[in-house]
Amino acid sequence: MISATLLSHLEDIVGPEGLLTTPEDMMTYGYDATLPEHQPEAVLIPCTTQQISDALRLAGENGIPVVPRGAGTGLSGGSIPAAGGIVLSLTRMRDIVEIDAQNLTARVQPGVVNADFQAALAPLGLFYPPDPASMKACTMGGNVAMSAGGPRCLKYGGTKDYVLGLEVVLADGEVIHTGGRTVKNTTGYDLTHLFVGSEGTLGVITEITLRLLPPPEAKRTMLAIFDELDDASRTVSAIVGEGILPTTLEMMDNLLIQCAEDFTGAGLPRDAAAILLIEVDGFEEALGRQVSTVEQVCAKQGVREVRVATTAQEVDDLWLARRTIIGAVARYRPSMVLQDVTVPPSQLPEMVARVVDIGKEYDLPIGVLAHAGDGNLHPLILFDQRDEEELAREQKAEAVIFAASLELNGTLTGEHGIGLTKRKYLPQALNPREMDLTQGLKTLLDPRGILNPGKIVGGNGDQPA
Amino acid sequence: MISATLLSHLEDIVGPEGLLTTPEDMMTYGYDATLPEHQPEAVLIPCTTQQISDALRLAGENGIPVVPRGAGTGLSGGSIPAAGGIVLSLTRMRDIVEIDAQNLTARVQPGVVNADFQAALAPLGLFYPPDPASMKACTMGGNVAMSAGGPRCLKYGGTKDYVLGLEVVLADGEVIHTGGRTVKNTTGYDLTHLFVGSEGTLGVITEITLRLLPPPEAKRTMLAIFDELDDASRTVSAIVGEGILPTTLEMMDNLLIQCAEDFTGAGLPRDAAAILLIEVDGFEEALGRQVSTVEQVCAKQGVREVRVATTAQEVDDLWLARRTIIGAVARYRPSMVLQDVTVPPSQLPEMVARVVDIGKEYDLPIGVLAHAGDGNLHPLILFDQRDEEELAREQKAEAVIFAASLELNGTLTGEHGIGLTKRKYLPQALNPREMDLTQGLKTLLDPRGILNPGKIVGGNGDQPA
Numbered sequence: 001m002i003s004a005t006l007l008s009h010l011e012d013i014v015g016p017e018g019l020l021t022t023p024e025d026m027m028t029y030g031y032d033a034t035l036p037e038h039q040p041e042a043v044l045i046p047c048t049t050q051q052i053s054d055a056l057r058l059a060g061e062n063g064i065p066v067v068p069r070g071a072g073t074g075l076s077g078g079s080i081p082a083a084g085g086i087v088l089s090l091t092r093m094r095d096i097v098e099i100d101a102q103n104l105t106a107r108v109q110p111g112v113v114n115a116d117f118q119a120a121l122a123p124l125g126l127f128y129p130p131d132p133a134s135m136k137a138c139t140m141g142g143n144v145a146m147s148a149g150g151p152r153c154l155k156y157g158g159t160k161d162y163v164l165g166l167e168v169v170l171a172d173g174e175v176i177h178t179g180g181r182t183v184k185n186t187t188g189y190d191l192t193h194l195f196v197g198s199e200g201t202l203g204v205i206t207e208i209t210l211r212l213l214p215p216p217e218a219k220r221t222m223l224a225i226f227d228e229l230d231d232a233s234r235t236v237s238a239i240v241g242e243g244i245l246p247t248t249l250e251m252m253d254n255l256l257i258q259c260a261e262d263f264t265g266a267g268l269p270r271d272a273a274a275i276l277l278i279e280v281d282g283f284e285e286a287l288g289r290q291v292s293t294v295e296q297v298c299a300k301q302g303v304r305e306v307r308v309a310t311t312a313q314e315v316d317d318l319w320l321a322r323r324t325i326i327g328a329v330a331r332y333r334p335s336m337v338l339q340d341v342t343v344p345p346s347q348l349p350e351m352v353a354r355v356v357d358i359g360k361e362y363d364l365p366i367g368v369l370a371h372a373g374d375g376n377l378h379p380l381i382l383f384d385q386r387d388e389e390e391l392a393r394e395q396k397a398e399a400v401i402f403a404a405s406l407e408l409n410g411t412l413t414g415e416h417g418i419g420l421t422k423r424k425y426l427p428q429a430l431n432p433r434e435m436d437l438t439q440g441l442k443t444l445l446d447p448r449g450i451l452n453p454g455k456i457v458g459g460n461g462d463q464p465a
Numbered sequence: 466m467i468s469a470t471l472l473s474h475l476e477d478i479v480g481p482e483g484l485l486t487t488p489e490d491m492m493t494y495g496y497d498a499t500l501p502e503h504q505p506e507a508v509l510i511p512c513t514t515q516q517i518s519d520a521l522r523l524a525g526e527n528g529i530p531v532v533p534r535g536a537g538t539g540l541s542g543g544s545i546p547a548a549g550g551i552v553l554s555l556t557r558m559r560d561i562v563e564i565d566a567q568n569l570t571a572r573v574q575p576g577v578v579n580a581d582f583q584a585a586l587a588p589l590g591l592f593y594p595p596d597p598a599s600m601k602a603c604t605m606g607g608n609v610a611m612s613a614g615g616p617r618c619l620k621y622g623g624t625k626d627y628v629l630g631l632e633v634v635l636a637d638g639e640v641i642h643t644g645g646r647t648v649k650n651t652t653g654y655d656l657t658h659l660f661v662g663s664e665g666t667l668g669v670i671t672e673i674t675l676r677l678l679p680p681p682e683a684k685r686t687m688l689a690i691f692d693e694l695d696d697a698s699r700t701v702s703a704i705v706g707e708g709i710l711p712t713t714l715e716m717m718d719n720l721l722i723q724c725a726e727d728f729t730g731a732g733l734p735r736d737a738a739a740i741l742l743i744e745v746d747g748f749e750e751a752l753g754r755q756v757s758t759v760e761q762v763c764a765k766q767g768v769r770e771v772r773v774a775t776t777a778q779e780v781d782d783l784w785l786a787r788r789t790i791i792g793a794v795a796r797y798r799p800s801m802v803l804q805d806v807t808v809p810p811s812q813l814p815e816m817v818a819r820v821v822d823i824g825k826e827y828d829l830p831i832g833v834l835a836h837a838g839d840g841n842l843h844p845l846i847l848f849d850q851r852d853e854e855e856l857a858r859e860q861k862a863e864a865v866i867f868a869a870s871l872e873l874n875g876t877l878t879g880e881h882g883i884g885l886t887k888r889k890y891l892p893q894a895l896n897p898r899e900m901d902l903t904q905g906l907k908t909l910l911d912p913r914g915i916l917n918p919g920k921i922v923g924g925n926g927d928q929p930a
Contacts, residue, residue, distance in 0.1 A: 102702050102811040103840075125708065147651045158649060161626060174898045182807045184623060184841045184879035186612040186662050187894050188903050188921055193658035197651050214708035237567050243590065243679035283751035290748070342647045346567040375568075376649045414649035429652050433639045438653050440909050445902075456653055 002041045002086070006062055010044060010086070013054045018045045018092070029087045032072045032079050033134075034421050035337065035385055040067065040081040045089045049167065049175060049206040052088065056204065057173030059086060060448050067452050068200035070110065070142030073134040075338055076419025078146060078199045082454040088204065090141045096120055097207065104212040105164065105181055110141020110205050127215035129156035132415075133326065141205050147197030149415030151248035151322075154373035155281075156213075158415060160196045167207035168195055171446040181209055194441070199417050200452040202445040216281035219247065220291050221309040223318045224276040224298045225269050229253055229356070229368070232274035233349035235301040236372040239278070240345065242293050249373030250277040250322055253352075256329070256367040256380065260321035263328035268321055272304065276372065277322055325369060325380075333365065333382035337394060341405035342414030345375040354404045355379045362397040364390075376414040377405075402428065418456045426456070467506045467551070471527055475509060475551070478519045483510045483557070494552045497537045497544050498599075499886050500802065500850055505532065505546040510554045514632065514640060514671040517553065521669065522638030524551060525913050532917050533665035535575065535607030538599040540803055541884025543611060543664045547919040553669065555606045561585055562672065569677040570629060570646055575606020575670050592680035594621035597880075598791065606670050612662030614880030616713035616787075619838035620746075621678075623880060625661045632672035633660055636911040646674055659906070664882050665917040667910040681746035684712065685756050686774040688783045689741040689763045690734050694718055694821070694833070697739035698814035700766040701837040704743070705810065707758050714838030715742040715787055718817075721794070721832040721845065725786035728793035733786055737769065741837065742787055790834060790845075798830065798847035802859060806870035807879030810840040819869045820844045827862040829855075841879040842870075867893065883921045891921070 002010075011019045020029075020043035030039035046052050059066045065085030072079050081087050094111035101124050108117060114135040121128055131150035132138050138148070144166070149158040165179030178191035195203055226232040236249055252260070253274050261268050268275065276298075280290040295306050309315040321328075329336055343351045352368055355377065359366035367380035379401055383394045402412055402425050412422050412429050427435055439457050442449075449458055467475075476484045485494075485508040495504035511517050524531045530550030537544050546552050559576035566589050573582060579600040586593055596615035597603050603613070609631070614623040630644030643656035660668055691697040701714055717725070718739050726733050733740065741763075745755040760771050774780040786793075794801055808816045817833055820842065824831035832845035844866055848859045867877055867890050877887050877894050892900055904922050907914075914923055 100809070100811075102706065103809040104705065105809070147655075149649055149651075153649060157626070160655070161622070170898070170902075176896065176899045176902065178899070180876050181809050181874050182841075182876055182879065183839050184614055184618060184807045184836075185876045186614075186880055186882050187877050188883055188891060188899075189667075189906055190612075190625070190658045190662050191899065191902065193655045194906075197655050202654075214705070214710060217708070240569065240679070241567065243682070245679060282747070283754065285750035285754065286748035289750065342649045344565070344568040344570070344646050346565075371649075374648050376647075409646050411645050411647055411650045412652050414647065415651055417651050418653055426653060431641065433635070434641045434643070434653075434656065437635075437641065437656065437910075441654055441659075441906075444905050444909050 002064055006058065006064070007042060009058055010042065010055060013051050014044050014046050018047065020045070029069065029089070030081065032074045032077060034075060034077040035335065036077050036080055036420055038080055038082050038084070040087040041084055043087045043089055045092050047092050049169060052169045052204055052206060053173040053175055055088065056169055056171060060172060060450055063448060064450065065453050066450055068145065068204045070139030071113070071137045073138045074142065074146060074419060075340065075416040076413065077421045078417050078419035078455055080420055082420055090139065093206065099124060099126065101126060103181065106210050106212055108140050108208050108210065110139060110208065112140045114138050114140060114143060121212065125215060127213045128162065128210060129213065130159045130162060140208055144196055144205055144208055145198065145200050146417040147415070149371070149376065151250055151371055153371065154249055155245045155247045160193060162211045163192055163196050163208060164211050165209035166192055166195055166205055168203040168205055170203050171448065171451050179209065183211055197417065199419060199455045201442060201455050202451065218284040218287055219279055219281035220287045221315045221318050222278045222291065222294060223307040224278060225272045225304045226274045227272065227304050228302065229273045229352060230349055231302045232276055233352050235276060235298055235303070236348055237345045238297045238301060239294055240373065242297055244280065244290050244293055246278050246373060247281045248277065248279045251368065251370040251372035252322065252325065253368035255365055256325050256369055259328045259332050259367070260325050262331060264320050264324055266317055266320045277318060329367065329380060329382055333384060335383050335385040337381045337398065339379045339381065339398065339401055340376070340413045340416040341401060341410050342374065342376040343405055343408045343410030345373065347408040347410065348372060348375050348377070351377055351404065351408055351410065355401060358397050358400050362393045364393060364397055375410070420455055423454070423456065467529055471523070472507060474523055475507065475520060478516050478523070479509050479511050483512065485510070494534065494554070495546065497539045497542060499540060499542040500800065501542050501545055501885055503545050503547050503549070505552040506549055508552045508554055510557050512557050514634060517634045517669055517671060518638040518640055520553065521634055521636060525636060525638065525915055528913060529915065530918050531915055533610065533669045535604030536578070536602045538603045539607065539611060539884060540805065540881040541878065542886045543882050543884035543920055545885055547885055555604065558671065564589060564591065566591060568646065571675050571677055573605050573673050573675065575604060575673065577605045579603050579605060579608060586677065590680065592678045593627065593675060594678065595624045595627060605673055609661055609670055609673055610663065610665050611882040612880070614836065614841065616715055616836055618836065619714055620710045620712045625658060627676045628657055628661050628673060629676050630674035631657055631660055631670055633668040633670055635668050636913065636916050644674065648676055662882065664884060664920045666907060666920050667916065683749040683752055684744055684746035685752045686780045686783050687743045687756065687759060688772040689743060690737045690769045691739045692737065692769050693767065694738045694817060695814055696767045697741055698817050700741060700763055700768070701813055702810045703762045703766055704759055705838065707762055709745065709755050709758055711743050711838060712746045713742065713744045716833065716835040716837040717787065717790065718833035720830055721790050721834055722786070724793045724797050724832070725790050727796060729785050729789055731782055731785045742783060794832065794845060794847055798849060800848050800850040802846045802863065804844045804846065804863065804866055805841070805878045805881040806866060806875050807839065807841040808870055808873045808875030810838065812873040812875065813837060813840050813842070816842055816869065816873055816875065820866060823862050823865050827858045829858060829862055840875065885920055888919070888921065
């Protein structure tokens with residue numbers, strides 16, 4: 001419990017405009033894009049690293065949990081204050097501190113929205129590849145804390161591949177700087193990547209130094225329509241086998257095509273078993289041959305049709321279904337769980353087939369959405385969480401999906417993190433010594449266990465799940 | 466001291482062919498590519514992970530240091546047994562366990578030589594970019610332990626960007642597996658990158674899972690000759706500013722051109738102030754325009770001449786000087802220290818100018834060798850270590866070079882690691898809390914301090930330096 005005295009000290013640190021305590025506010029900060037909910041006792045919205053340092057010191061002295069939060073778009077419950085305490089919203093720290101075009105680097109505060117950052121870079125002829133589906137809302141701090149991915153990961157890698165350095169406030173309020181401003185840096189242990197993907201459990205990220213790229217000068221977008229789901233799956237690794245690494249290689253099955261069409265009316269073929277959305281980019285001269293190769297590979301795998309967008313409008317139309325699908329499925333069933341398993345791409349056909357079977361076995365509609373090129377599958381389980389029996393079936397199906405992924409040399413999560421919702425599965429992916437080491441790192445960095453307790457390891461995480 | 470009983474137990478683990486104890490052998494394993502030397506008491510050459518596990522358990526119980534070693538080509542003293550004990554040579558663990566062309570991954574044992582791995586990949590149409598200058602000798606385990614770089618880092622990133630997972634024997638002999646086989650993986654903390662670049666101080670790497678790429682189908686190699694060193698430096702960031710990320714962008718100054726010509730007679734211009742060796746790669750169609758752009762940028766910066774290789778032989782000739790320079794300078798002076806500072810590329814002209822001044826101030830020939838595109842400068846200090854006064858000047862010059870790099874937002878090391886030789890400078894790069902955290906990680910993973918003591922932090926590292 002946070003005492004009135006402590007609240008008053010917290011208000012001294014962030015000012016009255018930086019402290020929320022009303023029931024409506026607690027409700028607002030009690031959920032993210034997953035099912036579990038749990039309310040905090042207070043929300044702090046600091047403006048400076050110093051305020052965060054002061055707040056953490058105070059929280060530590062009083063044993064109060066602190067849960068860092070960006071835009072709350074997370075898909076593993078990482079920002080839910082599972083043990084109550086304080087939500088530390090980083091959304092007022094939203095300065096793009098520096099864009100250094102000469103050195104292809106930038107420094108941003110954690111509350112900068114991904115799409116705003118991209119928009120600031122574009123006119124300077126600079127490019128930051130990571131593009132989570134939630135990029136119009138999600139923050140850079142959240143992206144780094146969760147090691148977020150996105151469609152363009154296939155060619156360009158994920159958030160972790162672009163983080164050169166961090167400013168971090170540790171659990172005791174002390175501030176450290178990891179890494180630096182250069183791409184090459186082997187000075188001591190890689191403290192930077194200890195914090196990337198640590199989900200707010202090891203420290204609070206207050207500034208991020210990022211590597212940028214020159215933007216690709218051109219791209220081509222293609223839509224490949226398949227009559228068989230398996231043909232689409234097999235096409236994925238066949239394309240990479242031809243020496244082409246597309247920028248994106250996205251897959252949607254018939255259920256999702258139907259949902260997207262209901263929502264957008266964009267003209268997708270309702271009778272198709274699956275579509276692949278394929279984009280290649282680079283120097284203009286090199287694109288024609290890549291498009292032809294992709295078309296040939298698709299033909300060999302029995303594609304019905306390949307559409308190549310010729311205008312910006314057509315590109316937008318092709319992407320519309322993919323971009324809106326998460327919202328579109330809400331019309332179909334009231335609840336949705338978006339899973340995030342990743343398998344070696346050659347196992348994609350097998351994993352997709354198993355997901356389809358699991359849907360039948362547990363009598364649940366499961367849409368197949370995938371960043372297929374890197375084997376990152378997002379089974380979209382549709383149900384009604386108010387129906388206990390249906391919820392129980394969903395949870396069983398989920399457990400079987402995780403087991404299948406691990407059996408196929410895959411992972412529990414590719415880009416959404418462990419958070420609250422996958423914590424109980426972690427011992428299936430890590431052996432006891434690996435779990436010990438994980439707990440050891442947590443204890444080293446946060447001996448009082450105040451930072452985002454219950455996420456990944458430690459704390460009271462099972463409480464609300 | 467290793468007792469006869471302990472030696473006999475070690476021999477039981479690795480067999481008689483896996484244990485060396487003669488004075489000649491101890492001398493052989495007592496140095497690397499740096500100046501310090503210190504002999505071990507025994508050398509173990511295990512064949513299996515189990516043998517390493519058994520040996521570490523035994524060493525831990527007896528408090529004996531264990532220093533993992535690949536080919537001993539390191540440039541920071543990382544494999545020198547500074548506190549005596551056991552050198553653990555991984556050179557007999559040299560299986561390429563698996564090359565998975567469909568999933569663009571491979572698994573290798575630590576003793577596989579980088580060039581042998583590249584040679585095994587090429588006929589399968591696969592590509593592993595990291596190419597340390599010592600690639601014909603250095604091992605993949607050493608590359609991962611030191612987070613090695615190379616010329617191609619500029620476009621493709623370094624070793625750390627290709628490691629997907631590791632098998633590691635911890636100090637207590639327990640075996641863990643980090644990461645996995647997929648590019649996307651956010652399962653718990655990033656244990657993989659805790660070990661990448663940890664220089665054998667946190668665990669012994671026994672298997673490495675690597676990401677591969679489709680190879681670029683073509684490349685163009687250019688040699689740009691400059692009459693002014695500063696013009697060459699400024700050309701570097703100007704090229705990147707044009708939206709081109711060359712595969713390599715290497716720089717050599719007049720001193721090194723002279724040394725290389727004495728050695729190779731390859732036809733470099735002895736009167737040039739500097740040369741840039743520039744390579745672009747990718748799809749054939751896209752190369753011509755990149756070459757023209759590079760030529761135009763060079764012209765704008767006052768280049769004397771740009772030579773474009775038109776045959777494979779010409780490409781080899783252009784690279785000959787760069788590849789042989791480290792050996793070539795041995796004809797000039799008996800001792801050589803190759804430093805490894807990295808600055809933001811825009812600071813390269815300033816850093817190069819300072820290195821030239823430092824050479825004058827301390828009256829030492831310093832060659833300027835640089836992976837210039839990413840700001841990674843290798844000042845090559847030439848002297849005679851047998852001359853104490855000269856050695857003292859070298860050490861002063863070195864300290865001033867490090868200070869200059871840090872002042873220009875650069876690093877102590879870009880790709881050679883801290884090891885033994887840069888350990889005393891580490892507190893200049895890390896604040897006290899960052900040093901504490903570094904020591905905390907070391908203590909968590911190696912509480913008895915047996916793993917490569919004296920490297921990065923902890924142990925008796927100052928002994929022989």
